[in-house]
Amino acid sequence: MKIIFSLILFFLASLSFxxxxxxxxxxxxxxxxxxxxxxxxxxxxxxxxxxxxxxNETLYAKLRATKNAGYDVIEPSSYYIDRxxxxxxxxxxxxNKLSYFKNLNPEFLNQSYDPHNEYSTPxxxxxxxxxxxxxYPHSAAIKKWSDLWNKNYTDQLMLLNDAREVFSIALxxxxxxxxxxxxxxxxxxxxxxxxxxxxxxxFNSDAVISILIDDxxxxxxxxxxxxxxxxxxxxxxxxxxxxxxxxxWVDNFAITKNAPHRENAYKFLNFILRADVAQxxxxxxxxxxxxxAAQNLLPEKIKNDPLVxxxxxxxxxxxxxxxxxxxxxAVYEKYWEELKMSE
Amino acid sequence: MTRATxxxxxxxxxxxxxxxxxxxxxxSFNNAQYSLLWHGFSLRWYQELFTDADLWxxxxxxxxxxxxxxxxxxxxxxxxxxxxxxxxxxxxxFLYALIFILILSPEIVMGISMLILFNLINVRLxxxxxxxxxxxxxxxxxxxxxxxxMVSFDKYIFEAAKDLGATDGVIFNKIILPLLWPALLAGWLxxxxxxxxxxxxxxxxxxxxxEILPLKIYSMVRLGVKPEINALCSVMxxxxxxxxxxxxxxxxxxx
Numbered sequence: 004m005k006i007i008f009s010l011i012l013f014f015l016a017s018l019s020f021x022x023x024x025x026x027x028x029x030x031x032x033x034x035x036x037x038x039x040x041x042x043x044x045x046x047x048x049x050x051x052x053x054x055x056x057x058x059n060e061t062l063y064a065k066l067r068a069t070k071n072a073g074y075d076v077i078e079p080s081s082y083y084i085d086r087x088x089x090x091x092x093x094x095x096x097x098x099n100k101l102s103y104f105k106n107l108n109p110e111f112l113n114q115s116y117d118p119h120n121e122y123s124t125p126x127x128x129x130x131x132x133x134x135x136x137x138x139y140p141h142s143a144a145i146k147k148w149s150d151l152w153n154k155n156y157t158d159q160l161m162l163l164n165d166a167r168e169v170f171s172i173a174l175x176x177x178x179x180x181x182x183x184x185x186x187x188x189x190x191x192x193x194x195x196x197x198x199x200x201x202x203x204x205x206f207n208s209d210a211v212i213s214i215l216i217d218d219x220x221x222x223x224x225x226x227x228x229x230x231x232x233x234x235x236x237x238x239x240x241x242x243x244x245x246x247x248x249x250x251x252w253v254d255n256f257a258i259t260k261n262a263p264h265r266e267n268a269y270k271f272l273n274f275i276l277r278a279d280v281a282q283x284x285x286x287x288x289x290x291x292x293x294x295x296a297a298q299n300l301l302p303e304k305i306k307n308d309p310l311v312x313x314x315x316x317x318x319x320x321x322x323x324x325x326x327x328x329x330x331x332x333a334v335y336e337k338y339w340e341e342l343k344m345s346e
Numbered sequence: 347m348t349r350a351t352x353x354x355x356x357x358x359x360x361x362x363x364x365x366x367x368x369x370x371x372x373x374s375f376n377n378a379q380y381s382l383l384w385h386g387f388s389l390r391w392y393q394e395l396f397t398d399a400d401l402w403x404x405x406x407x408x409x410x411x412x413x414x415x416x417x418x419x420x421x422x423x424x425x426x427x428x429x430x431x432x433x434x435x436x437x438x439x440f441l442y443a444l445i446f447i448l449i450l451s452p453e454i455v456m457g458i459s460m461l462i463l464f465n466l467i468n469v470r471l472x473x474x475x476x477x478x479x480x481x482x483x484x485x486x487x488x489x490x491x492x493x494x495x496m497v498s499f500d501k502y503i504f505e506a507a508k509d510l511g512a513t514d515g516v517i518f519n520k521i522i523l524p525l526l527w528p529a530l531l532a533g534w535l536x537x538x539x540x541x542x543x544x545x546x547x548x549x550x551x552x553x554x555x556x557e558i559l560p561l562k563i564y565s566m567v568r569l570g571v572k573p574e575i576n577a578l579c580s581v582m583x584x585x586x587x588x589x590x591x592x593x594x595x596x597x598x599x600x601x
Contacts, residue, residue: 025555027554027555028554029554032562032565032566033566033572037398037399037400040400041399052554052555052556052557053400053557054552054554054557054561054562055557055562055565055566056565057564057565057567057568058568061565068461068465068550069461069464069465069471070465071470072471072553072554073470073471073472073553073554073555074554075554209567209568210382210571212380213380213381213382216378216380216381217381217382217383232380233380236378236379236380236381
């Protein structure tokens with residue numbers, strides 16, 4: 004009986020392999036428009052199975068849970084590239100198959116999370132900075148993170164609902180790295196954040212743009228891409244690149260180890276790197292693209308807007324997010340809980 | 347409760363049920379991409395919804411999965427209920443209790459155990475694993491619905507039929523099925539709905555080449571609800587409403 008059962012299962016499973024000329028992409032929702040997927044399918048005849056995840060943790064768990072999860076192309080954030088490459092989950096990229104790799108902006112290459120870009124190609128990026136509503140009277144004085152502690156801003160701030168992002172504010176204010184894993188430093192950051200408590204109005208990560216547009220908070224943390232989108236509907240939104248430093252996040256494409264459709268995965272990756280394709284994507288999702296050739300193709304009012312593409316001098320103040328050990332993450336989580344409970 | 351307060355109380359309960367859905371439908375007509383304030387009436391989200399091919403692929407996948415798993419679960423579950431009711435065998439009550447355990451056990455347990463099983467027998471996650479999982483969690487509901495209907499049958503019907511020389515097959519076709527079909531329909535609809543909106547079990551057993559609607563909506567919502575999703579949910583609500591009205595209508599016509 005057991006044998007028959009597993010035979011039937013095996014037969015049914017083999018059916019799902021029928022469509023071999025495909026590529027399985029697993030990415031954040033809303034980053035690649037359908038038209039680009041369709042264009043790829045038309046040009047290459049390869050069928051794209053596009054699935055989406057809601058957090059890096061989901062992606063990571065899904066890949067860890069099954070030996071052969073079947074995903075070919077994935078889009079983790081920088082610190083998860085770091086973790087996954089060290090855990091041998093990513094394919095070492097053959098640059099000969101990525102003829103458009105040269106289109107990428109060198110500012111986002113060879114970062115510490117993937118020193119020689121052996122495993123990943125940067126795709127979109129952003130800066131976590133300060134948004135302000137110009138109508139708010141005290142807004143002009145804000146230049147750096149430490150300004151947020153000012154007594155004038157009682158019950159005004161919106162912070163992202165993410166432990167590491169919020170701690171990075173305090174770490175930067177104290178002069179530490181945003182990737183600090185020293186538990187004493189994290190504790191100091193926690194105590195610093197507790198002083199910020201009276202100014203915090205809310206934590207949110209999933210409706211940032213509507214909060215900006217609907218005046219639900221006058222200042223706080225936001226990604227520059229989100230502030231740019233909010234500005235399209237509400238001109239009073241301004242964005243400050245804090246003088247005391249900030250975090251740069253990058254979402255990257257990578258190919259999984261033992262990808263079932265490796266050649267197609269390379270074709271997909273190279274297609275995304277093509278200047279005209281990357282430009283289409285950037286126009287659709289409005290996040291800053293890591294593709295320099297595509298950036299040059301964008302309309303003047305986007306590519307020259309420092310809100311989306313800050314100058315090299317500003318970007319130099321930024322720090323790329325990298326992975327930290329699980330033990331340090333646990334410390335972050337512990338203080339994060341306490342911080343939110345004491346609110 | 348007095349005669350005067352009970353309409354008030356019922357209204358309150360219904361408001362509690364339906365206000366979220368009304369809000370959602372209202373927002374699907376809001377002329378703004380991000381803002382949650384009212385910016386005027388617009389049909390643009392419905393327009394976008396109907397041109398979003400990717401979303402419709404997931405809708406199609408979910409409908410296909412729902413119909414297949416509901417049909418198979420109803421067939422298998424119905425037969426299981428009939429045999430539990432008709433035939434006395436050792437461990438019958440124990441088996442019936444096991445079905446309740448499946449209904450009561452947290453879905454996350456089902457999800458993880460399915461994932462481990464599929465890993466163990468080396469089945470690639472995708473359409474088939476989803477189908478198996480959905481049939482598994484739908485079937486107990488069918489068994490319970492059908493069985494509770496059968497308990498209300500007059501046992502003498504079967505004895506009379508046998509007395510008149512009917513075989514088991516004839517009894518099944520001429521008596522049990524006609525009496526049972528409202529329960530089977532109810533079981534089918536229940537299974538279809540369960541399959542259509544399942545996130546937890548599906549999350550564990552879904553594979554890369556078969557994305558279904560609930561998982562897609564879930565990942566989209568985490569990064570901000572797009573008004574397009576509101577439009578889709580409104581359409582689904584209206585379709586459900588029509589289906590419920592249809593099934594009520596069909597049930598009323600039969601005695």
